[in-house]
Amino acid sequence: MLNIxxxxxxxxxxxxxxxxxxxxECPSIEQPDRRLIFENPETGVRYFWVKPSDVTIYVERGxxxxxxxxxxxxxxxxxxxxxLLDLKTGVCRMAVAGPEGFRDTRERTLRVATKFPHIxxxxxxxxxxxxxxxxxxxxxxxxxxxxxxxxxxxxxxTGKTLAENGLTVLENVCPISARLVANPASYRxxxxxxxxxxxxxxxxxx
Amino acid sequence: MDLNLKEDEKLLxxxxxxxxxxxxxxxxxxxxEKYELYARNKDFLVSDRVITFTDTNGDLLALKPDVTLSIxxxxxxxxxxxxxLYYHENVYRPSGSDNRFRExxxxxxxxxxxxxxxxxxxxxxxxxxxxxxISDNCILSVSHLGILRSLLxxxxxxxxxxRELLRLVAARNEHELAALFESRGWDRKLxxxxxxxxxxxxxxxxxxxxxxxxxxxxxxxxxxxxxxxxSLLSRGRQSLARFDLSVINDIHxxxxxxxxxxxxxxxxxxxxxxxxxxxxxxMNRRGRAIxxxxxxxxxxxxxxxxxxxxxxxxxxxxxxxxxxxxxxxxKRLRESGRSVSAQRCTEGRYREICDLRGGEKxx
Numbered sequence: 001m002l003n004i005x006x007x008x009x010x011x012x013x014x015x016x017x018x019x020x021x022x023x024x025e026c027p028s029i030e031q032p033d034r035r036l037i038f039e040n041p042e043t044g045v046r047y048f049w050v051k052p053s054d055v056t057i058y059v060e061r062g063x064x065x066x067x068x069x070x071x072x073x074x075x076x077x078x079x080x081x082x083x084l085l086d087l088k089t090g091v092c093r094m095a096v097a098g099p100e101g102f103r104d105t106r107e108r109t110l111r112v113a114t115k116f117p118h119i120x121x122x123x124x125x126x127x128x129x130x131x132x133x134x135x136x137x138x139x140x141x142x143x144x145x146x147x148x149x150x151x152x153x154x155x156x157x158t159g160k161t162l163a164e165n166g167l168t169v170l171e172n173v174c175p176i177s178a179r180l181v182a183n184p185a186s187y188r189x190x191x192x193x194x195x196x197x198x199x200x201x202x203x204x205x206x
Numbered sequence: 207m208d209l210n211l212k213e214d215e216k217l218l219x220x221x222x223x224x225x226x227x228x229x230x231x232x233x234x235x236x237x238x239e240k241y242e243l244y245a246r247n248k249d250f251l252v253s254d255r256v257i258t259f260t261d262t263n264g265d266l267l268a269l270k271p272d273v274t275l276s277i278x279x280x281x282x283x284x285x286x287x288x289x290x291l292y293y294h295e296n297v298y299r300p301s302g303s304d305n306r307f308r309e310x311x312x313x314x315x316x317x318x319x320x321x322x323x324x325x326x327x328x329x330x331x332x333x334x335x336x337x338x339x340i341s342d343n344c345i346l347s348v349s350h351l352g353i354l355r356s357l358l359x360x361x362x363x364x365x366x367x368x369r370e371l372l373r374l375v376a377a378r379n380e381h382e383l384a385a386l387f388e389s390r391g392w393d394r395k396l397x398x399x400x401x402x403x404x405x406x407x408x409x410x411x412x413x414x415x416x417x418x419x420x421x422x423x424x425x426x427x428x429x430x431x432x433x434x435x436x437s438l439l440s441r442g443r444q445s446l447a448r449f450d451l452s453v454i455n456d457i458h459x460x461x462x463x464x465x466x467x468x469x470x471x472x473x474x475x476x477x478x479x480x481x482x483x484x485x486x487x488x489m490n491r492r493g494r495a496i497x498x499x500x501x502x503x504x505x506x507x508x509x510x511x512x513x514x515x516x517x518x519x520x521x522x523x524x525x526x527x528x529x530x531x532x533x534x535x536x537k538r539l540r541e542s543g544r545s546v547s548a549q550r551c552t553e554g555r556y557r558e559i560c561d562l563r564g565g566e567k568x569x
Contacts, residue, residue, distance in 0.1 A: 083379040184468075185473050191407065
């Protein structure tokens with residue numbers, strides 16, 4: 001049985017659709033109930049619904065053989081996993097945003113609010129820009145409005161939330177999308193199964 | 207004689223016996239080393255965080271986070287001679303998802319000196335036999351860093367690009383490798399070769415033949431020669447070693463063969479090793495070196511079966527029972543080969559209860 005960690009929410013639903021199309025159907029997961037584990041012995045898969053940011057933990061620690069994780073989580077937590085495929089879904093970008101007309105004059109330390117301190121820290125380190133990172137867990141857009149930070153580094157999908165809060169994208173950091181990840185030990189013991197699944201998913205995005 | 211050893215103690219005993227059969231000697235070391243040793247070779251360590259403290263004479267010491275550096279520091283060179291050492295030591299470094307300092311039991315071996323292909327094969331064989339002592343369901347993944355080094359040289363990659371490419375190979379991240387080649391305008395044939403190598407899984411005996419099929423003009427002649435020698439030495443052996451390009455150790459310290467061992471039901475590599483001539487060079491030591499470490503702590507879940515009972519028999523008594531009677535009961539039961547715990551209450555789990563308050567009963 002191949003254990004697959006799926007991120008709860010719209011992205012997980014979309015990826016399950018891809019897996020179903022690839023032949024890894026599991027009818028019980030499509031029933032509206034509150035269970036978190038679903039398996040189909042016929043297709044040899046067991047799915048878990050987990051919090052998106054926890055997918056890499058389940059896979060890294062071997063509770064799941066493979067999983068679907070956002071590139072943002074992979075960049076931020078740098079887990080020791082195989083990143084087998086860019087699923088080209090859940091596409092968005094990591095960006096620096098700030099009040100419209102904001103200009104970074106580099107005259108003082110830049111205050112950056114973010115949920116992703118490693119990504120933001122790495123981005124500014126490459127520019128040799130002195131920053132103060134302020135780690136927040138949500139409602140990041142509030143930070144520059146209330147003067148908590150000068151800018152934010154966050155995921156931007158359409159830019160609508162930013163615009164509604166008087167913010168705009170100042171710079172792109174990196175593109176983000178969903179990735180198929182595998183535990184390196186599981187990959188070695190289940191190489192053929194995991195490669196087959198990867199190939200079938202890859203066929204859908206070519 | 208049944209020494210009543212725990213499973214991990216039995217394993218360490220078996221590993222020591224195995225290494226001694228091949229002429230390896232035990233190496234014991236102090237818990238501390240001068241911090242300077244680790245500060246100079248930070249990249250070689252699994253983590254650059256080290257527990258330090260000041261000795262009474264003002265020296266800055268560290269609780270050792272690694273064993274290999276201490277062994278190499280004491281290495282000496284004589285032509286034709288190899289220093290063969292094994293160890294089992296506690297090391298202190300951050301570990302686990304919370305990345306906090308832990309005491310980690312590690313055992314392994316090092317072969318340092320005037321090495322040749324035979325020694326490389328012997329160490330690979332010992333790594334394989336060590337894994338088999340842990341579990342029948344194991345995998346030994348092997349690569350040769352000379353392959354990637356040759357490819358990086360052919361690409362003319364700069365330091366930062368080298369790091370990025372190695373990171374992507376270690377993560378089997380083919381889509382970002384393709385993007386890296388595209389953005390740098392590197393030769394597409396080399397990308398195709400790299401992808402083919404990432405998909406390659408074969409024995410060391412088959413490896414030169416499989417590589418030849420790719421016609422890698424960029425592969426260094428010395429690497430070819432070494433792989434062909436290893437193939438020859440692997441001929442006819444039912445080895446579980448499989449080529450796996452994603453096995454990468456720090457390229458500044460390691461060169462040549464590198465390997466990692468896995469056992470089913472443990473989510474991380476339980477064994478890691480390779481050839482580290484470059485470390486010797488950096489530490490101004492003559493000779494070549496190869497070795498590996500087994501992370502014994504990771505095996506806890508597999509080796510340690512939770513003890514179902516606290517003891518075979520509970521001898522239950524109260525203040526009305528003469529102490530000599532308790533003493534006699536414990537002696538009699540112990541002599542019958544059972545473990546005994548004398549208590550005045552029934553707290554705990556036991557196979558049987560010998561109730562001195564009212565006769566013998568079974569649980």
